[in-house]
Amino acid sequence: MALHLLERDREGGQRLSASLASAMEHIGRCRMCRDLTEHEICHICANPKRDRGLLCIVESPVDVLAIEQATAYNGNYFVLLGRLSPLDGIGPAELGLDDLAQRLEKEPPREMIIATNPTVEGEATAFYLSQMAEQHQVTVSRIAHGVPLGGELEYTDQSTLAHAFGSRQSFGAS
């Protein structure tokens, strides 16, 4: 990319550099959900039309974008900016779980939706979060894991298939 800009588009390169510098300087974290934003409170938390009774916990800002694009979810988010990983020195404090606990205390949502990635660390984080929610008596749910749509059983990995089988649902529920 650098070579392309140097050869063909020096002006674009300068614009890119300025945008990047501005982003690095001005973009911080939302005071409520820890998502990246230029303002003190991000546009999702600031939107009064969003349902504050739903709180979706995700690992990173890119997950917020993915969910916003793919679903009709109309609640709020809380962005961990990571996942529990004690070996890398990432514990509850680094993920802002104190802030989350305060929020569950002060303004308990109707439902907390855990949307961490279904990796080993993501699972551990999900378990920790579910225990926090239980402490605060908040209903907690988890996005579904299983065979991806359009997929074929034959090409699905064994652990996913085993999970899909184990967590089968009564027909019509989904």
Added chain:
Amino acid sequence: MALHLLERDREGGQRLSASLASAMEHIGRCRMCRDLTEHEICHICANPKRDRGLLCIVESPVDVLAIEQATAYNGNYFVLLGRLSPLDGIGPAELGLDDLAQRLEKEPPREMIIATNPTVEGEATAFYLSQMAEQHQVTVSRIAHGVPLGGELEYTDQSTLAHAFGSRQSFGAS
């Protein structure tokens, strides 16, 4: 493969040819579950230790292998050998759904687990099957669909993510 056999392993090629001819001649369909077998009744249907109260409906014999390898499922199967696809002239009769209806009538299982692939035709087939089960008052469930284990939300396609969100489950249920 043919070139390798011709150059290096003519004897192996002959053995392969004989096995293939024998398979083509002797392998037929299980009279109960329509799976491929050398016997009249396949080893799964013939096994008295398997739970006849569970009946898993799959599209093809390879799905049976995948589920047997990946899960601890201990019930029986019914193999459609296809999926509903009216444009290709594949209707309920071609999938042996008459046999299935008879089985639901004579020996209704405790639970019928639909494990068709989550493709368009697979979904249509699943819907048809669920209606059959309802007619015979059989409990019907479906394997879970959603984000595959080890996957990341960021790289999950939109329809899967939307589905995973829509069919979220209360924590601890799965």
